[in-house]
Amino acid sequence: xxxxxxxxxxxxxxxxxxxxxxxxxxxxxxxxxxxxxxxxxxxxxxxxxxxxxxxxxxxxxxxxxxxxxxxxxxxxxxxxxxxxxxxxxxxxxxxxxxxxxxxxxxxxxxxxxxxxxxxxxxxxxxxxxxxxxxxxxxxxxxxxxxxxxxxxxxxxxxxxxxxxxxxxxxxxxxxxxxxxxxxxxxxxxxxxxxxxxxxxxxxxxxxxxxxxxxxxxxxxxxxxxxxxxxxxxxxxxxxxxxxxxxxxxxxxxxxxxxxxxxxxxxxxxxxxxxxxxxxxxxxxxxxxxxxxxxxxxxxxxxxxxxxxxxxxxxxxxxxxxxxxxxxxxxxxxxxxxxxxxxxxxxxxxxxxxxxxxxxxxxxxxxxxxxxxxxxxxxxxxxxxxxxxxxxxxxxxxxx
Numbered sequence: 001x002x003x004x005x006x007x008x009x010x011x012x013x014x015x016x017x018x019x020x021x022x023x024x025x026x027x028x029x030x031x032x033x034x035x036x037x038x039x040x041x042x043x044x045x046x047x048x049x050x051x052x053x054x055x056x057x058x059x060x061x062x063x064x065x066x067x068x069x070x071x072x073x074x075x076x077x078x079x080x081x082x083x084x085x086x087x088x089x090x091x092x093x094x095x096x097x098x099x100x101x102x103x104x105x106x107x108x109x110x111x112x113x114x115x116x117x118x119x120x121x122x123x124x125x126x127x128x129x130x131x132x133x134x135x136x137x138x139x140x141x142x143x144x145x146x147x148x149x150x151x152x153x154x155x156x157x158x159x160x161x162x163x164x165x166x167x168x169x170x171x172x173x174x175x176x177x178x179x180x181x182x183x184x185x186x187x188x189x190x191x192x193x194x195x196x197x198x199x200x201x202x203x204x205x206x207x208x209x210x211x212x213x214x215x216x217x218x219x220x221x222x223x224x225x226x227x228x229x230x231x232x233x234x235x236x237x238x239x240x241x242x243x244x245x246x247x248x249x250x251x252x253x254x255x256x257x258x259x260x261x262x263x264x265x266x267x268x269x270x271x272x273x274x275x276x277x278x279x280x281x282x283x284x285x286x287x288x289x290x291x292x293x294x295x296x297x298x299x300x301x302x303x304x305x306x307x308x309x310x311x312x313x314x315x316x317x318x319x320x321x322x323x324x325x326x327x328x329x330x331x332x333x334x335x336x337x338x339x340x341x342x343x344x345x346x347x348x349x350x351x352x353x354x355x356x357x358x359x360x361x362x363x364x365x366x367x368x369x370x371x372x373x374x375x376x377x378x379x380x381x382x383x384x385x386x387x388x389x390x391x392x393x394x395x396x397x398x399x
Contacts, residue, residue, distance in 0.1 A: 032085035065176040082195035096199040110203040137262040142227035144193040285345035343389035351383040
Protein backbone atom coordinates (compact mmCIF):
# COMPACT_ATOMS: atom_id res chain seq x y z
CA UNK A 1 0.00 0.00 0.00
CA UNK A 2 2.91 2.30 0.86
CA UNK A 3 3.58 3.03 -2.80
CA UNK A 4 0.54 2.18 -4.90
CA UNK A 5 -1.92 4.31 -2.88
CA UNK A 6 0.55 6.83 -1.51
CA UNK A 7 -0.29 10.53 -1.77
CA UNK A 8 2.50 10.84 -4.34
CA UNK A 9 1.07 8.14 -6.61
CA UNK A 10 -2.50 9.41 -6.18
CA UNK A 11 -1.31 12.89 -7.15
CA UNK A 12 0.57 11.58 -10.20
CA UNK A 13 -2.46 9.52 -11.26
CA UNK A 14 -4.80 12.47 -10.91
CA UNK A 15 -2.69 14.78 -13.06
CA UNK A 16 -2.19 12.05 -15.68
CA UNK A 17 -5.98 11.85 -15.88
CA UNK A 18 -6.24 15.63 -16.15
CA UNK A 19 -3.43 15.96 -18.68
CA UNK A 20 -3.34 12.78 -20.81
CA UNK A 21 -0.23 12.31 -22.93
CA UNK A 22 -2.43 12.31 -26.05
CA UNK A 23 -3.86 15.76 -25.30
CA UNK A 24 -2.03 19.06 -25.07
CA UNK A 25 -4.64 20.83 -22.98
CA UNK A 26 -6.04 20.02 -19.54
CA UNK A 27 -9.04 17.68 -19.60
CA UNK A 28 -12.06 18.15 -17.34
CA UNK A 29 -13.02 14.91 -15.66
CA UNK A 30 -16.73 14.00 -15.58
CA UNK A 31 -18.72 15.02 -12.51
CA UNK A 32 -20.40 12.31 -10.45
CA UNK A 33 -23.40 12.37 -8.13
CA UNK A 34 -21.58 14.43 -5.49
CA UNK A 35 -21.29 17.34 -7.95
CA UNK A 36 -17.59 17.85 -7.20
CA UNK A 37 -15.72 19.33 -10.17
CA UNK A 38 -11.98 19.31 -10.81
CA UNK A 39 -11.79 23.02 -9.98
CA UNK A 40 -13.37 22.54 -6.55
CA UNK A 41 -11.40 19.37 -5.89
CA UNK A 42 -8.11 21.11 -6.64
CA UNK A 43 -8.82 23.88 -4.14
CA UNK A 44 -8.17 21.32 -1.39
CA UNK A 45 -6.40 18.62 -3.40
CA UNK A 46 -3.79 17.84 -0.73
CA UNK A 47 -6.47 17.24 1.91
CA UNK A 48 -8.61 15.14 -0.45
CA UNK A 49 -5.73 12.90 -1.53
CA UNK A 50 -4.43 12.55 2.03
CA UNK A 51 -7.89 11.44 3.15
CA UNK A 52 -8.15 8.92 0.30
CA UNK A 53 -4.73 7.46 1.15
CA UNK A 54 -5.51 7.28 4.87
CA UNK A 55 -8.90 5.60 4.41
CA UNK A 56 -7.47 3.01 2.02
CA UNK A 57 -4.66 2.25 4.48
CA UNK A 58 -7.20 1.88 7.31
CA UNK A 59 -9.54 -0.13 5.06
CA UNK A 60 -12.38 2.32 5.66
CA UNK A 61 -12.64 3.69 2.11
CA UNK A 62 -16.14 3.50 0.63
CA UNK A 63 -17.36 3.92 -2.96
CA UNK A 64 -20.27 6.23 -3.75
CA UNK A 65 -23.13 5.26 -6.11
CA UNK A 66 -22.51 5.77 -9.82
CA UNK A 67 -24.30 8.43 -11.83
CA UNK A 68 -26.29 6.65 -14.55
CA UNK A 69 -26.62 8.30 -17.97
CA UNK A 70 -28.25 7.15 -21.20
CA UNK A 71 -26.78 7.69 -24.65
CA UNK A 72 -28.47 6.91 -27.96
CA UNK A 73 -26.82 4.23 -30.09
CA UNK A 74 -26.53 4.47 -33.87
CA UNK A 75 -28.76 1.40 -34.27
CA UNK A 76 -31.57 3.10 -32.36
CA UNK A 77 -30.91 1.47 -29.00
CA UNK A 78 -29.73 3.06 -25.76
CA UNK A 79 -26.37 2.61 -24.07
CA UNK A 80 -26.08 3.16 -20.34
CA UNK A 81 -22.93 4.90 -19.11
CA UNK A 82 -21.87 5.35 -15.51
CA UNK A 83 -19.79 8.05 -13.83
CA UNK A 84 -18.12 7.62 -10.43
CA UNK A 85 -17.53 10.59 -8.14
CA UNK A 86 -14.16 12.24 -8.68
CA UNK A 87 -12.25 10.63 -5.80
CA UNK A 88 -13.52 7.20 -6.88
CA UNK A 89 -12.31 7.91 -10.41
CA UNK A 90 -8.79 8.41 -9.03
CA UNK A 91 -8.87 5.25 -6.91
CA UNK A 92 -10.30 3.19 -9.77
CA UNK A 93 -7.65 4.51 -12.15
CA UNK A 94 -4.90 3.33 -9.79
CA UNK A 95 -6.67 -0.03 -9.57
CA UNK A 96 -7.01 -0.05 -13.40
CA UNK A 97 -3.24 0.37 -13.78
CA UNK A 98 -2.62 -2.33 -11.19
CA UNK A 99 -4.95 -4.77 -13.00
CA UNK A 100 -3.02 -4.29 -16.25
CA UNK A 101 0.38 -4.64 -14.52
CA UNK A 102 -0.72 -7.76 -12.63
CA UNK A 103 -1.96 -9.45 -15.81
CA UNK A 104 1.18 -8.40 -17.70
CA UNK A 105 3.32 -10.21 -15.13
CA UNK A 106 1.41 -13.36 -16.09
CA UNK A 107 1.87 -12.64 -19.82
CA UNK A 108 -1.78 -11.67 -20.24
CA UNK A 109 -2.06 -8.47 -22.33
CA UNK A 110 -5.27 -6.61 -21.47
CA UNK A 111 -5.11 -3.72 -23.91
CA UNK A 112 -7.90 -3.54 -26.46
CA UNK A 113 -6.79 -3.76 -30.07
CA UNK A 114 -8.13 -1.04 -32.33
CA UNK A 115 -10.66 -1.82 -35.10
CA UNK A 116 -7.86 -0.93 -37.52
CA UNK A 117 -5.60 -3.68 -36.17
CA UNK A 118 -8.36 -6.29 -36.09
CA UNK A 119 -9.71 -5.46 -39.57
CA UNK A 120 -6.20 -5.41 -41.05
CA UNK A 121 -5.40 -8.84 -39.59
CA UNK A 122 -8.79 -10.19 -40.72
CA UNK A 123 -8.17 -8.84 -44.21
CA UNK A 124 -4.70 -10.41 -44.46
CA UNK A 125 -5.87 -13.80 -43.18
CA UNK A 126 -9.00 -13.94 -45.37
CA UNK A 127 -6.84 -13.50 -48.47
CA UNK A 128 -5.18 -16.83 -47.66
CA UNK A 129 -8.50 -18.60 -48.22
CA UNK A 130 -10.33 -19.23 -51.48
CA UNK A 131 -13.95 -18.03 -51.23
CA UNK A 132 -14.18 -18.54 -47.43
CA UNK A 133 -17.29 -18.60 -45.26
CA UNK A 134 -17.43 -16.17 -42.34
CA UNK A 135 -19.07 -16.69 -38.97
CA UNK A 136 -19.80 -13.23 -37.60
CA UNK A 137 -21.38 -12.74 -34.17
CA UNK A 138 -21.24 -10.74 -30.96
CA UNK A 139 -21.95 -11.26 -27.28
CA UNK A 140 -25.30 -10.01 -25.98
CA UNK A 141 -24.96 -7.28 -23.31
CA UNK A 142 -21.29 -8.16 -22.90
CA UNK A 143 -20.33 -5.84 -20.03
CA UNK A 144 -23.62 -6.29 -18.19
CA UNK A 145 -23.51 -10.09 -18.42
CA UNK A 146 -20.03 -10.76 -17.05
CA UNK A 147 -20.39 -12.60 -13.71
CA UNK A 148 -18.52 -10.22 -11.42
CA UNK A 149 -17.80 -12.61 -8.55
CA UNK A 150 -16.26 -15.22 -10.84
CA UNK A 151 -14.35 -12.46 -12.63
CA UNK A 152 -12.81 -11.19 -9.39
CA UNK A 153 -11.94 -14.76 -8.42
CA UNK A 154 -10.14 -15.06 -11.76
CA UNK A 155 -8.24 -11.84 -11.06
CA UNK A 156 -7.32 -13.07 -7.56
CA UNK A 157 -5.82 -16.19 -9.14
CA UNK A 158 -3.20 -13.89 -10.70
CA UNK A 159 -1.84 -13.13 -7.20
CA UNK A 160 -2.42 -9.35 -7.29
CA UNK A 161 -1.45 -6.75 -4.70
CA UNK A 162 -3.66 -7.60 -1.67
CA UNK A 163 -4.94 -4.02 -1.26
CA UNK A 164 -5.96 -3.93 -4.95
CA UNK A 165 -7.87 -7.18 -4.54
CA UNK A 166 -9.47 -5.87 -1.35
CA UNK A 167 -10.60 -2.64 -3.03
CA UNK A 168 -12.04 -4.50 -6.02
CA UNK A 169 -14.12 -6.72 -3.78
CA UNK A 170 -15.24 -3.71 -1.73
CA UNK A 171 -16.16 -1.84 -4.90
CA UNK A 172 -18.12 -4.86 -6.15
CA UNK A 173 -20.04 -5.32 -2.89
CA UNK A 174 -20.86 -1.59 -2.68
CA UNK A 175 -21.73 -1.12 -6.36
CA UNK A 176 -24.94 0.89 -6.71
CA UNK A 177 -26.20 3.25 -9.42
CA UNK A 178 -28.57 6.19 -9.44
CA UNK A 179 -30.00 8.48 -12.09
CA UNK A 180 -29.13 12.15 -11.80
CA UNK A 181 -32.70 13.29 -11.18
CA UNK A 182 -33.34 10.75 -8.38
CA UNK A 183 -32.64 11.24 -4.66
CA UNK A 184 -32.19 9.04 -1.62
CA UNK A 185 -30.99 5.49 -1.06
CA UNK A 186 -34.35 4.11 -2.14
CA UNK A 187 -33.57 5.31 -5.69
CA UNK A 188 -30.27 3.39 -5.78
CA UNK A 189 -30.15 0.12 -7.69
CA UNK A 190 -27.69 -2.76 -7.80
CA UNK A 191 -25.86 -3.58 -11.01
CA UNK A 192 -24.84 -6.95 -12.47
CA UNK A 193 -21.65 -7.26 -14.45
CA UNK A 194 -19.37 -4.34 -15.26
CA UNK A 195 -20.69 -0.76 -15.68
CA UNK A 196 -19.57 0.89 -18.91
CA UNK A 197 -17.70 4.16 -18.43
CA UNK A 198 -15.47 3.01 -15.56
CA UNK A 199 -11.74 2.73 -16.18
CA UNK A 200 -11.56 -0.74 -14.59
CA UNK A 201 -14.34 -2.17 -16.75
CA UNK A 202 -12.18 -2.33 -19.87
CA UNK A 203 -9.25 -4.41 -18.54
CA UNK A 204 -11.55 -6.58 -16.40
CA UNK A 205 -13.82 -7.35 -19.38
CA UNK A 206 -10.75 -8.15 -21.46
CA UNK A 207 -9.49 -10.47 -18.72
CA UNK A 208 -12.78 -12.38 -18.83
CA UNK A 209 -12.82 -12.47 -22.65
CA UNK A 210 -9.25 -13.81 -22.86
CA UNK A 211 -10.77 -17.11 -21.77
CA UNK A 212 -12.53 -17.19 -25.14
CA UNK A 213 -9.29 -16.26 -26.89
CA UNK A 214 -7.45 -19.09 -25.11
CA UNK A 215 -9.80 -21.60 -26.76
CA UNK A 216 -8.60 -20.30 -30.14
CA UNK A 217 -4.98 -19.48 -29.35
CA UNK A 218 -3.73 -21.79 -32.13
CA UNK A 219 -6.41 -20.71 -34.60
CA UNK A 220 -5.29 -17.86 -36.87
CA UNK A 221 -8.82 -17.65 -38.32
CA UNK A 222 -10.31 -16.29 -35.07
CA UNK A 223 -10.73 -12.54 -34.48
CA UNK A 224 -12.27 -10.59 -31.61
CA UNK A 225 -12.74 -6.89 -30.93
CA UNK A 226 -14.33 -6.44 -27.46
CA UNK A 227 -17.58 -8.43 -27.92
CA UNK A 228 -17.49 -8.69 -31.74
CA UNK A 229 -16.20 -12.03 -33.02
CA UNK A 230 -15.45 -13.36 -36.49
CA UNK A 231 -14.17 -16.73 -37.67
CA UNK A 232 -12.94 -17.57 -41.16
CA UNK A 233 -14.06 -21.03 -42.27
CA UNK A 234 -13.57 -23.22 -45.32
CA UNK A 235 -17.24 -24.14 -45.70
CA UNK A 236 -20.73 -23.43 -44.37
CA UNK A 237 -20.69 -26.75 -42.51
CA UNK A 238 -17.39 -25.85 -40.82
CA UNK A 239 -18.81 -22.47 -39.82
CA UNK A 240 -21.87 -24.13 -38.28
CA UNK A 241 -19.62 -26.42 -36.23
CA UNK A 242 -17.57 -23.41 -35.08
CA UNK A 243 -20.77 -21.68 -34.03
CA UNK A 244 -21.77 -24.65 -31.85
CA UNK A 245 -18.32 -24.64 -30.25
CA UNK A 246 -18.35 -20.89 -29.65
CA UNK A 247 -21.85 -20.97 -28.16
CA UNK A 248 -20.70 -23.57 -25.62
CA UNK A 249 -17.56 -21.58 -24.76
CA UNK A 250 -19.41 -18.35 -24.04
CA UNK A 251 -22.18 -20.24 -22.22
CA UNK A 252 -19.57 -21.67 -19.85
CA UNK A 253 -18.50 -18.10 -19.10
CA UNK A 254 -22.03 -16.96 -18.26
CA UNK A 255 -22.39 -15.18 -21.60
CA UNK A 256 -24.63 -15.58 -24.66
CA UNK A 257 -24.27 -14.87 -28.37
CA UNK A 258 -26.73 -12.49 -30.01
CA UNK A 259 -29.08 -14.49 -32.29
CA UNK A 260 -29.89 -11.46 -34.45
CA UNK A 261 -26.22 -10.61 -35.00
CA UNK A 262 -25.02 -14.14 -35.62
CA UNK A 263 -24.61 -14.61 -39.37
CA UNK A 264 -22.88 -17.20 -41.54
CA UNK A 265 -22.21 -16.15 -45.13
CA UNK A 266 -19.61 -16.24 -47.86
CA UNK A 267 -17.14 -13.39 -47.88
CA UNK A 268 -17.79 -12.87 -51.61
CA UNK A 269 -21.42 -11.92 -50.86
CA UNK A 270 -20.42 -9.36 -48.23
CA UNK A 271 -20.10 -9.60 -44.44
CA UNK A 272 -20.89 -6.65 -42.16
CA UNK A 273 -18.41 -6.50 -39.29
CA UNK A 274 -16.82 -3.70 -37.25
CA UNK A 275 -18.47 -0.86 -39.13
CA UNK A 276 -17.57 -2.18 -42.58
CA UNK A 277 -18.99 -4.51 -45.18
CA UNK A 278 -16.21 -6.93 -46.11
CA UNK A 279 -15.91 -8.61 -49.49
CA UNK A 280 -13.19 -10.84 -50.87
CA UNK A 281 -11.81 -7.98 -53.00
CA UNK A 282 -12.84 -4.81 -51.13
CA UNK A 283 -14.35 -3.20 -48.03
CA UNK A 284 -17.11 -0.59 -47.78
CA UNK A 285 -17.43 1.74 -44.79
CA UNK A 286 -20.88 1.68 -43.18
CA UNK A 287 -22.57 5.03 -44.08
CA UNK A 288 -24.14 5.19 -40.61
CA UNK A 289 -20.68 5.10 -39.04
CA UNK A 290 -19.63 8.08 -41.15
CA UNK A 291 -22.84 9.95 -40.32
CA UNK A 292 -22.32 9.47 -36.57
CA UNK A 293 -18.65 10.36 -36.87
CA UNK A 294 -19.58 13.71 -38.42
CA UNK A 295 -22.00 14.69 -35.62
CA UNK A 296 -19.32 16.14 -33.29
CA UNK A 297 -18.32 18.62 -36.00
CA UNK A 298 -21.76 20.23 -35.67
CA UNK A 299 -21.21 20.55 -31.92
CA UNK A 300 -17.79 22.15 -32.49
CA UNK A 301 -19.38 24.66 -34.84
CA UNK A 302 -22.00 25.65 -32.25
CA UNK A 303 -19.34 26.04 -29.58
CA UNK A 304 -17.19 28.20 -31.87
CA UNK A 305 -20.11 30.47 -32.81
CA UNK A 306 -21.07 30.90 -29.16
CA UNK A 307 -17.48 31.75 -28.20
CA UNK A 308 -17.22 34.32 -31.01
CA UNK A 309 -20.59 35.94 -30.23
CA UNK A 310 -19.74 36.24 -26.54
CA UNK A 311 -16.12 37.29 -27.09
CA UNK A 312 -15.15 40.60 -25.56
CA UNK A 313 -11.64 41.90 -25.98
CA UNK A 314 -10.51 38.68 -27.65
CA UNK A 315 -9.14 38.50 -31.18
CA UNK A 316 -11.75 36.52 -33.13
CA UNK A 317 -9.05 35.21 -35.43
CA UNK A 318 -7.55 33.48 -32.39
CA UNK A 319 -10.91 31.87 -31.65
CA UNK A 320 -11.26 30.81 -35.29
CA UNK A 321 -7.80 29.21 -35.29
CA UNK A 322 -8.68 27.42 -32.06
CA UNK A 323 -11.85 26.08 -33.71
CA UNK A 324 -9.92 24.83 -36.75
CA UNK A 325 -7.41 23.02 -34.51
CA UNK A 326 -10.29 21.29 -32.75
CA UNK A 327 -11.60 20.16 -36.14
CA UNK A 328 -8.18 18.77 -37.06
CA UNK A 329 -8.05 16.93 -33.76
CA UNK A 330 -11.54 15.54 -34.31
CA UNK A 331 -10.59 14.31 -37.79
CA UNK A 332 -7.51 12.49 -36.58
CA UNK A 333 -8.92 11.38 -33.25
CA UNK A 334 -6.99 9.52 -30.58
CA UNK A 335 -3.84 8.07 -32.21
CA UNK A 336 -5.60 8.65 -35.58
CA UNK A 337 -7.02 5.10 -35.35
CA UNK A 338 -10.46 6.07 -36.66
CA UNK A 339 -9.14 7.74 -39.79
CA UNK A 340 -6.71 4.85 -40.42
CA UNK A 341 -9.58 2.42 -40.03
CA UNK A 342 -11.70 4.32 -42.55
CA UNK A 343 -8.76 4.34 -44.97
CA UNK A 344 -9.19 0.58 -45.31
CA UNK A 345 -12.52 1.11 -47.10
CA UNK A 346 -13.34 2.05 -50.67
CA UNK A 347 -13.53 5.72 -51.57
CA UNK A 348 -16.76 6.57 -53.38
CA UNK A 349 -16.54 10.32 -52.87
CA UNK A 350 -17.83 10.20 -49.28
CA UNK A 351 -14.67 11.80 -47.91
CA UNK A 352 -14.75 14.77 -50.28
CA UNK A 353 -18.40 15.15 -49.33
CA UNK A 354 -17.38 15.16 -45.65
CA UNK A 355 -14.83 17.87 -46.46
CA UNK A 356 -17.55 19.90 -48.18
CA UNK A 357 -19.74 19.78 -45.07
CA UNK A 358 -16.88 20.65 -42.72
CA UNK A 359 -15.63 23.50 -44.93
CA UNK A 360 -19.15 24.94 -45.13
CA UNK A 361 -19.24 24.95 -41.33
CA UNK A 362 -15.90 26.76 -41.18
CA UNK A 363 -17.05 29.39 -43.68
CA UNK A 364 -20.22 29.89 -41.66
CA UNK A 365 -18.16 30.57 -38.53
CA UNK A 366 -15.95 32.91 -40.57
CA UNK A 367 -18.98 34.94 -41.66
CA UNK A 368 -20.16 35.36 -38.08
CA UNK A 369 -16.64 36.37 -37.03
CA UNK A 370 -16.43 38.78 -40.02
CA UNK A 371 -13.28 37.04 -41.23
CA UNK A 372 -12.54 36.30 -44.88
CA UNK A 373 -12.37 32.50 -45.17
CA UNK A 374 -9.88 32.92 -48.03
CA UNK A 375 -7.31 34.04 -45.48
CA UNK A 376 -7.19 30.51 -44.02
CA UNK A 377 -4.06 28.99 -45.48
CA UNK A 378 -5.14 25.37 -45.29
CA UNK A 379 -8.56 23.93 -44.48
CA UNK A 380 -8.70 20.64 -42.54
CA UNK A 381 -9.38 17.70 -44.84
CA UNK A 382 -10.75 14.24 -44.17
CA UNK A 383 -10.03 13.23 -47.76
CA UNK A 384 -6.38 14.29 -47.52
CA UNK A 385 -5.87 12.25 -44.35
CA UNK A 386 -7.63 9.22 -45.81
CA UNK A 387 -5.46 9.48 -48.93
CA UNK A 388 -2.33 9.77 -46.81
CA UNK A 389 -3.06 6.56 -44.91
CA UNK A 390 -4.01 4.75 -48.11
CA UNK A 391 -0.61 5.67 -49.55
CA UNK A 392 1.16 4.52 -46.38
CA UNK A 393 -0.72 1.22 -46.49
CA UNK A 394 0.03 0.78 -50.20
CA UNK A 395 3.74 1.41 -49.56
CA UNK A 396 3.79 -1.07 -46.66
CA UNK A 397 2.12 -3.73 -48.79
CA UNK A 398 4.65 -3.10 -51.59
CA UNK A 399 7.55 -3.54 -49.20
